[in-house]
Amino acid sequence: MEKSIETIWKEGFLNSDALVAPKLNDLYNQKSIHIIDKFKRMFRVNLNAIVVGSLLFLGVSFFIGIPIMGVGFFLVSSVIVIVNKRLSNGLESIDKNVSSYQYIKAFNHWMKEQLSVNRKMAGFYYPLFFLSMILGFWFSSFDGKLLGEALVNKLILSYPDTYLLFGVPLIGILGVILGVCLLAFFGGRIYNWDVSLIYGRVFKKLEEIIADMEALRS
Amino acid sequence: MSSDFYTASILPYAAIIIKICRAYTNTQEDFEDYYQEVCLQIWKSRDNFCEQSQWSTWVYRLSLNVCLTLLKKKKNSHQYFASDSLPEEAIEDSHAFADESLNQLYDAIRQLSEVDRGVILLYLEEKSYQQIADIIGTNPNNVGVRIKRIKERLKKLLHGKVN
Numbered sequence: 001m002e003k004s005i006e007t008i009w010k011e012g013f014l015n016s017d018a019l020v021a022p023k024l025n026d027l028y029n030q031k032s033i034h035i036i037d038k039f040k041r042m043f044r045v046n047l048n049a050i051v052v053g054s055l056l057f058l059g060v061s062f063f064i065g066i067p068i069m070g071v072g073f074f075l076v077s078s079v080i081v082i083v084n085k086r087l088s089n090g091l092e093s094i095d096k097n098v099s100s101y102q103y104i105k106a107f108n109h110w111m112k113e114q115l116s117v118n119r120k121m122a123g124f125y126y127p128l129f130f131l132s133m134i135l136g137f138w139f140s141s142f143d144g145k146l147l148g149e150a151l152v153n154k155l156i157l158s159y160p161d162t163y164l165l166f167g168v169p170l171i172g173i174l175g176v177i178l179g180v181c182l183l184a185f186f187g188g189r190i191y192n193w194d195v196s197l198i199y200g201r202v203f204k205k206l207e208e209i210i211a212d213m214e215a216l217r218s
Numbered sequence: 219m220s221s222d223f224y225t226a227s228i229l230p231y232a233a234i235i236i237k238i239c240r241a242y243t244n245t246q247e248d249f250e251d252y253y254q255e256v257c258l259q260i261w262k263s264r265d266n267f268c269e270q271s272q273w274s275t276w277v278y279r280l281s282l283n284v285c286l287t288l289l290k291k292k293k294n295s296h297q298y299f300a301s302d303s304l305p306e307e308a309i310e311d312s313h314a315f316a317d318e319s320l321n322q323l324y325d326a327i328r329q330l331s332e333v334d335r336g337v338i339l340l341y342l343e344e345k346s347y348q349q350i351a352d353i354i355g356t357n358p359n360n361v362g363v364r365i366k367r368i369k370e371r372l373k374k375l376l377h378g379k380v381n
Contacts, residue, residue: 005373012315022253
């Protein structure tokens with residue numbers, strides 16, 4: 001006779017072995033490994049994107065006549081990549097044989113250090129990017145002349161009283177200095193915003209895991 | 219999570235959690251992950267428990283929701299199988315119980331849609347239509363019709379396997 005599903009269910013669970021609860025161990029192991037692996041992957045992709053992007057831009061900059069900008073971007077990007085590559089070596093040295101909590105705390109410590117280094121660097125590299133851009137355009141050719149010179153000539157025609165310093169309008173120099181100072185001052189904040197756009201969700205998840213783990217330990 | 223909380227508030231309902239988690243997983247490894255996650259979410263959400271409902275009903279609801287969420291996450295990461303196209307190895311891997319008929323019933327349940335799995339589990343646990351409706355978030359009439367259809371589907375899936 002065919003058993004009903006209700007009978008199969010009842011009889012099947014009469015055997016007490018069917019309902020043995022698994023031990024609650026290694027809690028969060030998978031979560032922490034997953035989140036850290038995700039971060040490592042994103043970090044690697046990000047560095048590769050910077051390398052590829054700066055190389056491409058270097059080539060394009062020669063092609064479109066703004067080589068100084070291309071070289072500047074490439075040099076600054078290379079420094080960022082080299083520093084971050086060195087920082088990422090520290091990530092590999094985190095001991096995976098410790099508990100999930102210790103592992104994720106070590107990772108969090110590494111990340112904070114990495115963010116701090118990059119934040120400080122941002123105060124330099126954003127102004128350098130800006131300078132590369134200005135110099136790139138200034139020394140690009142326009143109608144057989146340098147774009148900077150052409151602009152100065154045009155400016156002098158319209159405003160003959162313009163004060164020049166080494167052939168560059170003082171107002172322009174002051175503007176660039178102001179831009180550099182602003183970027184140096186706000187570089188860290190721009191970096192924070194930039195990082196939160198890319199890694200924001202991962203960081204949030206990481207904070208949640210740490211908070212949960214700390215609650216579990218209490 | 220304190221072991222006191224686990225022993226007093228989760229362990230007595232472990233059977234419920236195990237039965238639900240088994241229906242949403244194909245391997246022992248996944249089952250253990252789901253079980254752990256459900257326990258953790260019960261512990262984390264314990265302050266949200268409303269005295270108006272029974273603790274067991276609340277555990278059911280939460281377990282189902284956690285399993286559905288995990289299943290969705292897995293599907294999104296393309297690691298899970300479509301519910302109506304379980305590959306052979308997944309079925310082979312799901313011999314979790316000593317009772318072969320029960321294994322076959324679980325294999326059939328796993329081929330149902332996610333919600334239908336929840337409904338039939340609650341029905342098999344002898345929950346009333348009203349309780350099922352409360353847990354799933356529908357009305358009791360719909361539950362009755364749904365259960366009838368699910369049972370027919372399960373019979374078809376089991377046909378020839380269970381004597």
